[in-house]
Amino acid sequence: MSDLRAREEFLAGDRPDDVALFLADSFVSDDRLEEFGERVDDGTLIVVDGERGRNAFQAATGTEAMGFARSAMDLEGIVDGDLAGGTCPETPGDDAEDHEIQFVFAFAEEQNEDVGGIYAEGDVIHAYAQCSCGVAYSDRWNPSDADGGE
Template identity: 75%
Template sequence: MSNPREEFLAGDRLEDVALFLAESYVSDDRLERFGDRVDDGIVIVVDGERGRSAFQAATGTGAMEFAKSAMSNEGEIAADLAGGQCPDAADDEEHAVQFVFAFAEDQNEEVGGIYADGAVVHAYAQCTCGTAFSDRWNVTDETDR
């Protein structure tokens, strides 16, 4: 595996963070040098400290503060980190993910739950409607999502 995003999603880059920035949110072609182009934006995987700084520069919000604000509102974030389903979306409304901040945590059998089953991806997203939400999953479940 040589793709940083694939390695991150497989739980092999626990010291790194992943960022998804929608084209509609940040339109800077220079970002393609740092990540993977996806349909609606770019996914960047970088070491934790640089990633948190990049997130703050791109969004104007501290990464951990954003994660705390999104933590209590569960939604569905795409397994590839490039989108999701806002929990506040109604059938007749258009919602789109503006950005995602994610990190992975190693398996921890002492904690139990999904942490006992393998590495866990924690992802936090911001919708165009202003709703911040979170999702988490085992890296082994990625293909099931």
């Protein structure tokens, strides 16, 4: 299966057992990453089964994936719907010069009407991002939303 197809399926919420990782070129400079994922603007996006993905995330970032997600969930920001960019909540006005995403960890959760809110509306993409300024933040959205996390 092509990496592009894997990303499309993940972003549609069709791969709830997988995780997606975006690693910016400015954060990780390793040409071998392209062997495992899809080359996108400014980095590499990898979609892989959950356990391998969490291990790859820790190897690439030095941070345990779910611990990172827990620390990032307290601050909401904007992660782009393609997972390869976003807007740090600490960005003052239009000055994004010191605010570039270094990496994103994301997973899909299946629809759960019992929970309510966006979970009742459909599958939910959870995305956790690390900004170059040091701020970790989160975003979530239903794949059916045309703009993703924007």
